[in-house]
Amino acid sequence: MGFVFLILVLIVLVVIISNIKIVPQAKAYTIERLGSYQGTWQTGLHFKIPLIEKIARKVTLKEQVVDFEPQPVITKDNVTMQIDTVVYFQITDPKLFTYGVENPMAAIENLTATTLRNIIGDLELDETLTSRDVINTKMRSILDEATDAWGIKINRVELKNIIPPKAIQESMEKQMKAERERREAILVAEGQKQSAILVAQGEKESMVLRADAKREAQIKEAQGQAEALMTVQKALADSLTLLNEAAPNDQVIRLKALEAFQKAADGKATKIIIPSEIQGLAGLASSVKEIWQTETPESDK
Secondary structure, three states: OHHHHHHHHHHHHHHHHHOEEEEOOOEEEEEEEOOEEEEEEOOEEEEOOOOOEEEEEEEEOOOEEEEOOOEEEEOOOOOEEEEEEEEEEEEOOHHHHHHOOOOHHHHHHHHHHHHHHHHHOOOOHHHHHHOHHHHHHHHHHHHHHHHHHHOEEEEEEEEEEEEOOHHHHHHHHHHHHHHHHHHHHHHHHHHHHHHHHHHHHHHHHHHHHHHHHHHHHHHHHHHHHHHHHHHHHHHHHHHHHHHHHHOOOHHHHHHHHHHHHHHHHOOOOOOOOOOHHHHHHHHHHHHHHHHHHHHOOOOOO
């Protein structure tokens, strides 16, 4: 009898221990009592009534990421492409998540696919490829509103890959190649243009420098000639001053004029005008020479 009682006690202890539940952090348990919703257990220690209560679902409250398979969509200009999406969501109401929809992940996937088709159907191919942010924002807004009834908060939606048909991919690659070649040609032309401009500027500056150098040389030369002329004129003026101060007689003046005439005759002039005073002096010199030749004996010669 005592042995049976001991077994019953052990059974009761095992049942009690097995119905003690600890809810970990970022988890929530929905509890049903006799088949109906009884409550939601949050983080901590809880006891479940045996045979009467059960855990309907263990819910994760952390943000979750689900990557859906590529979905075929058709653009406004009738281009069929494959787009796969990534959805970031978080469960905010464990009760609605448990009883709001039968299969939440499948529901989100189907809702994402239909929403994506509706949005892409209003866009052309080029708009689809360049409007990812717009598409992401629209999808997040639509999905978040639709999943409120399921206790789900859609935090972000991203288009992971946009895969157009192969023919369009080849056409896009050719277009990109042509665009790169065009940019390269523009860069080469710009480089040649800048090079020509620099060469022309160099030649211009060189010509300006040569002209400045020539002008400076001419100025220096003119200044030298002017200084030489001023020196000669100053020397002549000084000589005239000295001559005036010496008070020369007419014979000295005529002799100086004769010396000047001799220097002039040594030049290349073809016509020389002789002043009358110099002519008389020249005649006097000639007469003196003839008298000297007549009086000089033959032997002295």
